[in-house]
Amino acid sequence: MPADKNNTEVTIYDIAEALDVSPSTVSRSLKNHSSISSDTQQKVKEQAKEMGYRSNIFAKNLRRKKTNTLGVIVPKLNSNFMSSVIAGMEKVANENGYNLIISQSLETAQKEASNVETMFESRVDGLIVSLAYDTEDYSHFDPIIENNIPLVFFDRVAYYKSAANIIIDNFKAGQQAVTHLLKQGCKRIVHMTSNLARNVYEDRFRGYKQALEDYDIPFDPKYLIQNDLSNQAGQQAAQQILSMDPLPDGLFVANDTCAIACMSTLQDHGIKIPEDIAVVGFNNDPISSFVNPKLTTINYHGNEMGKVVIRNLISHLNGDNNIAMTNTIILNAELIIRESSVKAS
Amino acid sequence: MPADKNNTEVTIYDIAEALDVSPSTVSRSLKNHSSISSDTQQKVKEQAKEMGYRSNIFAKNLRRKKTNTLGVIVPKLNSNFMSSVIAGMEKVANENGYNLIISQSLETAQKEASNVETMFESRVDGLIVSLAYDTEDYSHFDPIIENNIPLVFFDRVAYYKSAANIIIDNFKAGQQAVTHLLKQGCKRIVHMTSNLARNVYEDRFRGYKQALEDYDIPFDPKYLIQNDLSNQAGQQAAQQILSMDPLPDGLFVANDTCAIACMSTLQDHGIKIPEDIAVVGFNNDPISSFVNPKLTTINYHGNEMGKVVIRNLISHLNGDNNIAMTNTIILNAELIIRESSVKAS
DNA sequence: ATCTTTTATGCAACCGATTGCGTAAATTTA
DNA sequence: TAAATTTACGCAATCGGTTGCATAAAAGAT
Numbered sequence: 008m009p010a011d012k013n014n015t016e017v018t019i020y021d022i023a024e025a026l027d028v029s030p031s032t033v034s035r036s037l038k039n040h041s042s043i044s045s046d047t048q049q050k051v052k053e054q055a056k057e058m059g060y061r062s063n064i065f066a067k068n069l070r071r072k073k074t075n076t077l078g079v080i081v082p083k084l085n086s087n088f089m090s091s092v093i094a095g096m097e098k099v100a101n102e103n104g105y106n107l108i109i110s111q112s113l114e115t116a117q118k119e120a121s122n123v124e125t126m127f128e129s130r131v132d133g134l135i136v137s138l139a140y141d142t143e144d145y146s147h148f149d150p151i152i153e154n155n156i157p158l159v160f161f162d163r164v165a166y167y168k169s170a171a172n173i174i175i176d177n178f179k180a181g182q183q184a185v186t187h188l189l190k191q192g193c194k195r196i197v198h199m200t201s202n203l204a205r206n207v208y209e210d211r212f213r214g215y216k217q218a219l220e221d222y223d224i225p226f227d228p229k230y231l232i233q234n235d236l237s238n239q240a241g242q243q244a245a246q247q248i249l250s251m252d253p254l255p256d257g258l259f260v261a262n263d264t265c266a267i268a269c270m271s272t273l274q275d276h277g278i279k280i281p282e283d284i285a286v287v288g289f290n291n292d293p294i295s296s297f298v299n300p301k302l303t304t305i306n307y308h309g310n311e312m313g314k315v316v317i318r319n320l321i322s323h324l325n326g327d328n329n330i331a332m333t334n335t336i337i338l339n340a341e342l343i344i345r346e347s348s349v350k351a352s
Numbered sequence: 353m354p355a356d357k358n359n360t361e362v363t364i365y366d367i368a369e370a371l372d373v374s375p376s377t378v379s380r381s382l383k384n385h386s387s388i389s390s391d392t393q394q395k396v397k398e399q400a401k402e403m404g405y406r407s408n409i410f411a412k413n414l415r416r417k418k419t420n421t422l423g424v425i426v427p428k429l430n431s432n433f434m435s436s437v438i439a440g441m442e443k444v445a446n447e448n449g450y451n452l453i454i455s456q457s458l459e460t461a462q463k464e465a466s467n468v469e470t471m472f473e474s475r476v477d478g479l480i481v482s483l484a485y486d487t488e489d490y491s492h493f494d495p496i497i498e499n500n501i502p503l504v505f506f507d508r509v510a511y512y513k514s515a516a517n518i519i520i521d522n523f524k525a526g527q528q529a530v531t532h533l534l535k536q537g538c539k540r541i542v543h544m545t546s547n548l549a550r551n552v553y554e555d556r557f558r559g560y561k562q563a564l565e566d567y568d569i570p571f572d573p574k575y576l577i578q579n580d581l582s583n584q585a586g587q588q589a590a591q592q593i594l595s596m597d598p599l600p601d602g603l604f605v606a607n608d609t610c611a612i613a614c615m616s617t618l619q620d621h622g623i624k625i626p627e628d629i630a631v632v633g634f635n636n637d638p639i640s641s642f643v644n645p646k647l648t649t650i651n652y653h654g655n656e657m658g659k660v661v662i663r664n665l666i667s668h669l670n671g672d673n674n675i676a677m678t679n680t681i682i683l684n685a686e687l688i689i690r691e692s693s694v695k696a697s
Numbered sequence: 698a699t700c701t702t703t704t705a706t707g708c709a710a711c712c713g714a715t716t717g718c719g720t721a722a723a724t725t726t727a
Numbered sequence: 728t729a730a731a732t733t734t735a736c737g738c739a740a741t742c743g744g745t746t747g748c749a750t751a752a753a754a755g756a757t
Contacts, residue, residue, distance in 0.1 A: 016713090018712095018713055018714080019713070019714065020713075020714095028736075028737085029736065029737045029738075030713085030714080030715095030737090031714095031715080031716080031736070031737060031738080031739095032735085032736055032737075033714095034713095034714060034715060034716085035715090035716090035736085037714095038715095042734075042735060042736075043735065043736075044734080044735060044736090047735080047736085061472075061473060062473075062713090062714075063414065063475075063712080063713050063714065064473065064474065064475060065410045065411075065413040065414040065419075065475070065712080065713080065714090066410075066414050066712070066713035066714040066715085066742085067713080067714055067715080068410040068714095068742095069408065069410040069411050069414055069712090069713085069714080069715095069741095069742045069743065069744090070713085070714055070715045070716085070741075070742050071714085071715070071742090072742075074410075083435055084429045084430075084434065084435040084438060085429075085430065085431060085432045085434070085435030085436070086430060087430045089429065089430070090428055090429040090430030090456070091430070093429060093456065094456055094458060097455060097456065101466075101470070106453065106470065106474060107453075107454075107455070108451065108452075108453055108454075109452075109453075109454045110442060110452070111435070111438065111439055111442065113439060121446075125446070125451060127406075128406060128407075128409065129409065129451060130408075130409060130410070238638050238641075238642060241642075264638070264639065264642075267639065267642050267643075268642045270642075271642040271643070271644060274644060293583050293609070294609065294612065294639050296583075297583060297586075297609075297612050297613045297615075297616040297643075298612075298616070298642075298643055298644075299616060299619060299643075299644055361743090363742095363743055363744080364743070364744065365743075365744095373706075373707085374706065374707045374708075375707090375743085375744075375745095376706075376707060376708080376709095376744095376745080376746080377705085377706060377707075378744095379743095379744060379745060379746085380706090380745090380746090382744095383745095387704070387705060387706080388704095388705065388706075389704080389705060389706090392705080392706085407743090407744075408742080408743050408744065410742080410743080410744090411712085411742070411743035411744040411745085412743080412744055412745080413712095413744095414711095414712045414713065414714090414742090414743085414744080414745095415711075415712050415743085415744055415745045415746085416712085416744090416745070417712075
């Protein structure tokens with residue numbers, strides 16, 4: 008007895024024929040429509056299972072004009088943070104019958120725009136974005152907004168038209184990090200960050216300045232280093248720091264991996280961490296507790312953020328607009344103190 | 353003049369009406385069908401653009417029974433390797449008009465199976481998988497295979513039915529890594545790895561044993577440590593290593609991040625790397641060159657692997673079966689020697 | 698000028714599920 | 728028992744492209 012030939016997909020018409028009922032009845036039974044007797048529903052479901060029926064999602068989408076698919080665009084996937092965010096998103100999405108399409112902008116506005124277009128063509132029911140490094144113009148989101156497709160930014164956000172934002176309190180986190188360094192006695196604190204047009208970096212920078220101000224230390228622009236926070240940039244920044252006179256005694260980097268690259272290079276040049284320079288990173292990447300010295304950092308609840316994003320989006324799609332779009336949701340983040348920043352007193 | 357109401361999507365019928373031609377002509381013009389005069393094609397395309405037409409992908413998929421979507425299931429996204437693989441995949445896929453649906457199995461066979469089901473329901477044209485840690489039974493792939501959906505495994509593969517495999521030569525890489533340690537004078541080399549049912553780990557282990565044999569050193573099972581290669585496992589393994597007498601003098605770990613966690617813990621206990629124990633990792637994660645000492649490792653061309661996977665899959669889908677499925681493709685990988693393994697001689 | 702080919706286009710069925718509306722049968726109410 | 732409801736189901740249009748087949752018009756051949 009050969010297995011069923013493929014290609015011959017079972018449809019509701021086949022089930023209807025086998026049971027001598029109408030396709031409508033099959034369709035309704037399969038979705039527990041109240042107007043079909045439970046007896047009939049039972050029979051239909053059994054028959055469907057027996058015949059190996061699977062619903063044709065395209066026919067459904069075509070008719071319903073809804074895809075139950077959400078698009079996600081992130082700069083890069085290669086961090087523990089992003090992986091956690093995605094895991095959180097997938098969990099809540101799947102629980103609610105939604106699927107995710109994920110893509111990377113690789114930190115360029117150009118690829119981001121092309122990804123948005125693809126998502127648009129794919130007719131996602133909602134779009135979720137963490138912005139690329141160099142996105143400055145947001146008009147590539149206009150087709151999304153004009154077609155009333157809900158748009159949610161997370162982490163790297165933009166206050167753009169009707170988009171919702173989900174972030175941590177970067178200002179507070181930055182302030183905490185730098186206050187901690189100041190408490191360790193640091194006076195000359197370098198802040199390494201990225202494009203200040205990105206909220207995450209601007210807010211952390213504001214937190215940095217606020218902390219300095221709280222301690223009556225004037226902000227010195229030469230202590231602000233801006234780059235793309237890559238590993239290579241971290242190494243270069245180390246050179247820049249080494250050339251400063253007097254040497255800085257504190258370093259707050261807006262990203263763990265870059266902090267580690269920088270720290271490693273500083274150590275290669277004989278700098279002692281934290282004795283000479285105390286260091287604080289950002290993100291609490293797992294690696295931060297395995298470098299020497301272990302890195303003080305800001306912990307980020309990626310998984311939770313992912314869940315909140317999807318919950319918010321789905322409740323919007325359902326019309327349960329308890330949490331309105333065009334709103335900003337702020338999640339917690341906390342300072343984790345490890346060896347890299349604690350000076351013996 | 354208010355902007356177009358949404359919801360009223362432009363269809364080929366609207367274009368046909370506006371131009372007083374048939375929908376067939378519009379459809380054919382839009383795909384450059386040769387039987388439509390270039391004059392008409394031109395007009396149709398202009399009109400389409402002017403009216404803001406976008407093709408309805410569901411109608412198309414429903415009719416064509418093809419989704420131009422490929423499913424990708426990976427254990428976790430949070431590594432540089434995976435991120436690179438995905439980037440490579442996306443590039444080639446997009447160039448060929450395919451989209452990717454990506455999901456994480458989070459290293460469990462259970463979630464992997466549920467992801468496969470989701471992909472199946474989504475009617476992906478092809479499925480790409482890197483197996484979870486504990487997948488031992490492969491029957492969840494049967495619906496895929498029975499429906500003639502091409503299945504490609506990469507990195508963590510299985511020789512299962514008609515699936516194709518794309519891997520690096522893990523045996524050779526393992527052998528190279530361990531031979532390198534032996535050349536440094538190591539005699540008691542620990543190998544930390546994971547589930548040997550996974551090809552990547554089994555093959556590396558075979559390479560390890562081969563290298564030992566080449567140097568006439570008998571394999572001692574007590575030097576084989578198996579765990580899930582998590583950071584925590586790396587720490588625990590360090591304790592285990594510290595309790596060995598005599599102390600091992602070499603360590604080959606099947607994963608960089610775990611190697612780093614282990615190395616870090618060993619250092620916390622006063623072990624000098626590489627003097628006391630020389631260490632080699634696997635994957636060439638960027639972080640490996642920023643730890644102290646910098647980690648010797650095996651470099652993996654993730655981006656290239658991703659591209660090869662998709663190229664192979666698409667050429668199969670196109671029927672250009674130059675590279676047959678049910679085949680194994682082996683890519684290069686090479687040893688990168690850094691400080692962690694080089695003993696002063 | 699007539700016949701054959703080629704070119705350009707239209708017709709209409711089809712993909713598979715959804716759903717508003719209508720109605721026969723069963724049940725309840727008067 | 729007749730009338731009013733309720734229950735259970737079917738009809739047929741619809742979603743928006745795709746494509747095999749037919750055909751009118753134009754071009755070429757004889």
